[in-house]
Amino acid sequence: MSASSHEHEEGLAFQPKFDASGLVTVVATDAANGDVLMVAHMNDEALRKTVATGEAWYFSRSRNALWRKGETSGQTQRVLEIRTDCDQDAIWLRVEQIGAACHTGRRSCFYRAVTEDKGSPRLSFVDAERLFDPNKVYRK
C-alpha cells in the first residue's frame, strides 16, 4: 500500500477525493430506521457548507448548481452525523429528514424493489406512497 493510500485510509486529515467532475458520492440515510433516502453528489463547497451548517447541501449534476436540500420543497435534512469511507471518495450522512427526500414526493428515492421474474429482473413498488404532490411543490 502506498504512503498516500495509507494516509487516506488510516489518517485523520479529511482529504476527500473528488472525481474528474469535482464531486464525491453521498448517501443519506434516515437516522430513525437506517433506510437509504437518496444517493447524490457534493462538490467541495456543498461539503463545506454541510459540515459548517448541519444542513445537507448537494451539487446537482443536471442543473449544474449548488443546492440546499429542501430549498424549494421545504423537505430539509438535518445532519446528525457525517462519515467518510476508507478511500475518502464517498460520504455517508445520517439525517433527520423532514417529509420526503425524493422529488417524486416519496420518503425515499428507493421506492422500487428489484426481483427476478422468470429469469428477468423486474421492479415492484415498496414504501412508495407519496407524502406530497410534486406538481404542487415544484411549480413551473
Next chain:
Amino acid sequence: MSASSHEHEEGLAFQPKFDASGLVTVVATDAANGDVLMVAHMNDEALRKTVATGEAWYFSRSRNALWRKGETSGQTQRVLEIRTDCDQDAIWLRVEQIGAACHTGRRSCFYRAVTEDKGSPRLSFVDAERLFDPNKVYRK
C-alpha cells in the same frame, strides 16, 4: 417531465442507467442495523449475477474486474433486498454481511466521522475496530 424520464421514475421495467464507464453506484447497508457498509459499483454483469444468485457481485474500478464480494476474504454478502432509485442510476442492497465489509478489516468502510474543529473539517475514528488483519487475509 419527458416520457422517458416518467417511465424511468414510475415504470416497473428495470432499466438501470449505467454511466459512461458502464457502471451504476451501489450502496450496501447492514440489514441488522441500517449502517452503510460500503459504496461500490456494478456493471451490467455484476448486477445480473447479484439478482440471480442472491450474493453481492461488484465491478472493481481499480482492478477493472468483476468481483464476487468475499471471494478472497470470505467476507461475503447475502442480499436480502435490492432496490433502485427514482432515476435508476443507483442501487441499494440490504445485506447480511459475514464479518467485515471493508478491506481494512472493519465491519464498515465508514469508520471515520467528519466533524468541525476550529472551523476546519477533521476526522475521528468511530466503530473502527478491526475484525480481521488485512495483511493475513490478502496475502501477496
